[in-house]
Amino acid sequence: MAVAYSSAPNTARRSIGKPLSRGAALALLVLGALLTVLPFYFMFVFATHSRGEIFNLPPPTWFGHNLTTNYDSLLGRVPFWRNLWNSLYLAVLSTVTTLFFCSLAGFAFAMYNFRFRDQLFAMVLATLLIPGALNIVPFALIMQAFGWIDSPRALWVPGMASAFGIFLMRQYIGSAIPKELVEAARIDGDSEFGIYRRIVLPLCGPALATLGLVTFINSWNNFLGPLIIFRSVETYTAPLALRTLQGLVNTDWGALMCGVALTVVPLLVVFAFASRQLIEGLTSGALKG
Numbered sequence: 483m484a485v486a487y488s489s490a491p492n493t494a495r496r497s498i499g500k501p502l503s504r505g506a507a508l509a510l511l512v513l514g515a516l517l518t519v520l521p522f523y524f525m526f527v528f529a530t531h532s533r534g535e536i537f538n539l540p541p542p543t544w545f546g547h548n549l550t551t552n553y554d555s556l557l558g559r560v561p562f563w564r565n566l567w568n569s570l571y572l573a574v575l576s577t578v579t580t581l582f583f584c585s586l587a588g589f590a591f592a593m594y595n596f597r598f599r600d601q602l603f604a605m606v607l608a609t610l611l612i613p614g615a616l617n618i619v620p621f622a623l624i625m626q627a628f629g630w631i632d633s634p635r636a637l638w639v640p641g642m643a644s645a646f647g648i649f650l651m652r653q654y655i656g657s658a659i660p661k662e663l664v665e666a667a668r669i670d671g672d673s674e675f676g677i678y679r680r681i682v683l684p685l686c687g688p689a690l691a692t693l694g695l696v697t698f699i700n701s702w703n704n705f706l707g708p709l710i711i712f713r714s715v716e717t718y719t720a721p722l723a724l725r726t727l728q729g730l731v732n733t734d735w736g737a738l739m740c741g742v743a744l745t746v747v748p749l750l751v752v753f754a755f756a757s758r759q760l761i762e763g764l765t766s767g768a769l770k771g
Contacts, residue, residue, distance in 0.1 A: 565723035588651025654689035
């Protein structure tokens with residue numbers, strides 16, 4: 483005698499489990515968002531409080547009335563706006579030059595067949611395996627030999643063709659741009675640089691945005707490079723200038739948090755404008771068939 487089994491309980495369990503899994507995922511996302519946002523929130527809150535208020539227990543959770551005092555103390559200790567301009571100058575120049583040279587190199591590695599191409603690309607990737615700490619002394623000696631100590635050129639010229647940028651652009655161009663399109667442009671009589679400018683660059687928006695944002699943030703947050711190169715407080719970048727506010731005994735934490743908040747604002751603005759392109763660039767490889 484055949485026994486009929488009903489699938490209703492299994493269907494009910496699946497219908498109950500799906501909302502529960504979605505709810506758990508949503509709760510994890512909300513928790514992660516809070517953990518990410520809270521440090522920024524308290525940074526801006528502490529920028530409006532005095533040192534004594536910051537170290538109260540419990541610490542303040544809302545904005546205070548000491549912002550003007552902290553701002554005046556900040557400007558009295560370092561030429562902050564000059565330092566912020568130095569950071570912006572270096573970050574923009576590093577980003578523009580890195581995008582240009584890395585996209586050119588990525589275009590060459592992806593679209594040209596030349597002798598020792600794969601070996602040369604492997605050498606470029608091998609430089610990523612060298613720890614940055616090993617480059618400190620050679621970097622300082624080379625910059626001193628060039629006479630670039632206390633000069634911004636020492637920070638943006640060596641990084642114009644970064645190994646990571648070349649790798650990223652080569653991988654993206656090789657997967658996103660058909661070689662047939664480049665060959666068709668050559669048949670139409672376009673020059674090689676014209677192909678790069680009119681065909682390759684417009685199709686590399688997500689990769690350029692990703693590389694540009696990463697380069698801008700790395701240059702903006704760079705501390706060790708300016709510490710080695712710059713000698714006068716007028717040439718300091720913002721992170722290095724803020725470090726000078728920290729003493730061994732007495733630190734004006736209100737002024738320091740005010741400077742940190744002002745330093746973070748440009749990064750938030752840049753990320754707000756480039757976040758969509760960044761996500762597209764990071765996920766493009768996974769979405770391509």
